[in-house]
Amino acid sequence: MKGIRRLLGFxxxxxxYVGINFYVGVHGxxxxxxxxxxxxxxxxxxxxxxxxxxxxxxxxxxITGPSSGLLRWIGSYYFAVLQYAxxxxxxxxxxxxxxxxxxxPTNEYISLIGCVVLLGMMGIxxxxxxxxxxxVIRPYSITIDKKAGERSGLRIMTVSDIHLGYIIxxxxxxxxxxxxxxxxxxxxxIPGDILDGDIEPFKRKKMAETLSSLQAPMGTYAVLGNHExxxxxxxxxxxxxxxxxxxxxxxxxxxxxxSFYLVGRKDKTAEISPAGRENVAELVESLDQTKPIFLLxxxxxxxxxxxxxxxxxxxxxxxxxxxxxxxxxxxxRLFELDYxxxxxxxxxxxxxxxxxSWGPPIRIGSRSEIxxxxxxxxxxxx
Numbered sequence: 001m002k003g004i005r006r007l008l009g010f011x012x013x014x015x016x017y018v019g020i021n022f023y024v025g026v027h028g029x030x031x032x033x034x035x036x037x038x039x040x041x042x043x044x045x046x047x048x049x050x051x052x053x054x055x056x057x058x059x060x061x062x063i064t065g066p067s068s069g070l071l072r073w074i075g076s077y078y079f080a081v082l083q084y085a086x087x088x089x090x091x092x093x094x095x096x097x098x099x100x101x102x103x104x105p106t107n108e109y110i111s112l113i114g115c116v117v118l119l120g121m122m123g124i125x126x127x128x129x130x131x132x133x134x135x136v137i138r139p140y141s142i143t144i145d146k147k148a149g150e151r152s153g154l155r156i157m158t159v160s161d162i163h164l165g166y167i168i169x170x171x172x173x174x175x176x177x178x179x180x181x182x183x184x185x186x187x188x189x190i191p192g193d194i195l196d197g198d199i200e201p202f203k204r205k206k207m208a209e210t211l212s213s214l215q216a217p218m219g220t221y222a223v224l225g226n227h228e229x230x231x232x233x234x235x236x237x238x239x240x241x242x243x244x245x246x247x248x249x250x251x252x253x254x255x256x257x258x259s260f261y262l263v264g265r266k267d268k269t270a271e272i273s274p275a276g277r278e279n280v281a282e283l284v285e286s287l288d289q290t291k292p293i294f295l296l297x298x299x300x301x302x303x304x305x306x307x308x309x310x311x312x313x314x315x316x317x318x319x320x321x322x323x324x325x326x327x328x329x330x331x332x333r334l335f336e337l338d339y340x341x342x343x344x345x346x347x348x349x350x351x352x353x354x355x356x357s358w359g360p361p362i363r364i365g366s367r368s369e370i371x372x373x374x375x376x377x378x379x380x381x382x
Contacts, residue, residue, distance in 0.1 A: 021054045024085045027092075031114030053078050060166075064200045069166040076167060077125065080360035083324060084124055092117065128324065128362030133172070135355055135368040137183065140341060142348045144312045146292045147379035149259035157185035157216065158371035160298070160317025161354030163227065165196030168356045170210045176355060177213045179370055187218040187256065191315045192225025192267060192298030194241065196358065199233040203240070212244040218256055220246045223264040225298040225318065227358070249296065251278045253287060260292035263311070268299045280309040292377065300335050300351045307347035313375070314349045321353035325365030339366075 029046055057075025060068045092113060099109050148154070157180055164173065180188065194211075195202060202208070214220055222241065228234055238248045247254070249264020256262055263284060266277035280302075284293055292312045300316035307314075321339040322328030331338040335351070342349045350373065353366045 020086060021050075021082070024082060024089065025050045025054070027085075027089055031110060031117075034110040034114065054082075064198070065204075069201065072166045076360045077362070080125060080128065080324060080362040081121055084121065087326075088117070088120075124364060125362065128360070128364045131363035131367050132357050132361045133368070135175070135179065135370055137179065137372050138352070138369045139372045139374070140350060141374045141376070142313065143376045143378055144292050144348070145346075145378050146290060146312065148292050148377040149257065151257075151259045152377055154187070154260075154375040154377070155183070155185045156294075156371075156373040156375065157183050157188045158191065158315050158350070158352060158373060159188070159355045160191045160315075160352045161193040161225065161320060161356055161358075162190070163193055163196040163354075163356035163358055164202055164207050165198055166201050167361055168196065169201065169205055170207055172356070173207060173210045174213075176370070177210070180214055180216070183370070183372055185216045185372070188214060188216045188220040189262075189294070189296055189315055190220070190222035190246070191296045191317050191352070192223050193227045193317060193354070193356075194222060194225070195228050195231060195237055196356075197227045197231040199231050199237055202237070208240040208244040211241065211246065215245065221254075221262055221264065221296070222246050222248050223296045223298055224248070224250065224267045224270075226267050226269045229267060229269040251283060253283060255291075260294060261287050263287075263293060263295045265295070265297045268301060280306045280311065284309050284311065290379075292375075300337055300349070303336055303342070303344045303347070303349050306349075307345040311347050313373075314344075314347060315371075315373075316349070316351045317354050319351060319353070320358065320363075321366035323353075323357060323363055323366055324360065328365055 025047065028050065029043065032046065053074060055075075056071040057079065060071035060075060063071075096110065096113065159176060162168065162173070162176070224234065228237055231237070241248055249262070250266050251264070253261050253263040261284075263280075265280070265283065268277075270277040280295065287293060289310045293310055295306055295311045295314045297306070297314060297316050299318045300314075303314065319331045319335060319338045322331045328338070336342070337349055337351050339351050339353055350371065352371050353369055355368055355370060357363065357368070
């Protein structure tokens with residue numbers, strides 16, 4: 001029965017996707033016909049090319065290697081086009097209808113509107129690509145009223161949602177490593193989604209070797225995100241990452257330099273597995289609460305529970321700040337904090353928009369970023 005429900009759900013989603021793409025494709029065909037009087041035989045070629053582009057990402061899921069990467073590139077950019085086409089085409093249909101009521105020549109205004117839409121879409125893709133591939137350093141300064149051994153301060157570099165895979169690879173990863181050398185952090189923290197899902201390009205392109213250069217004096221620590229679970233190769237991935245010198249924390253805590261505690265949670269996705277994951281209170285109950293406690297939790301849920309458990313700094317990612325506006329209107333409703341900084345009771349919570357991207361390597365209304373968090377400890381000896 002469960003299999004039938006899944007098949008029915010998949011069929012409904014597929015039909016909806018076909019319908020939406022048909023709606024978008026029809027508008028392209030109408031515009032080309034208005035531009036040059038596209039003959040019926042060319043119509044066949046148009047729909048063949050359009051269908052290939054629209055389904056290229058889905059086709060890529062069934063293959064591996066460079067061909068899969070090329071199809072994912074095409075399909076990913078098309079998803080960005082599709083989103084904004086669905087948002088704006090109904091408005092354009094209304095404009096066309098009003099102009100037709102005014103008696104203007106159909107071909108003239110459809111050709112003009114189509115050209116404006118094409119230029120606008122190109123502008124979105126170019127600007128969004130710049131925002132995605134040109135990461136910025138996002139500085140934060142916080143104060144924790146606890147004593148951290150002999151330390152009065154700490155510089156943390158946080159980078160979430162790298163999404164290494166077919167689209168984001170060694171070139172962009174090397175840019176991250178160069179940025180880390182500029183920042184000179186004491187410690188590097190990665191709150192999830194190092195991997196985009198499929199481990200094949202990660203292994204084939206030897207990205208773990210590149211990751212090994214991501215170093216800091218106090219070490220580099222990470223937790224899993226939801227995308228590592230989607231790939232189904234968690235143990236293999238953890239082995240590769242830890243061989244690269246990154247410590248993966250799975251519902252574990254570690255004392256760093258006798259100064260503070262770092263706690264890493266399994267991703268929320270683990271809750272559907274038999275093993276599940278521990279809650280924050282369980283993870284920190286045995287820790288010395290007089291020392292600072294930092295928490296890595298990929299998805300920024302339940303800030304109140306982390307704060308009440310005694311966490312001083314919670315770092316998350318996952319949301320990408322919606323990645324492409326107006327998706328941020330959705331993430332801001334799903335999470336108490338979907339981006340930026342919030343003081344929750346005495347706990348500092350920071351959510352990053354991420355370094356990489358999922359799907360389209362496009363960012364509108366968000367930016368690829370690296371967090372530079374300078375912490376000042378003001379606690380006195382008890």
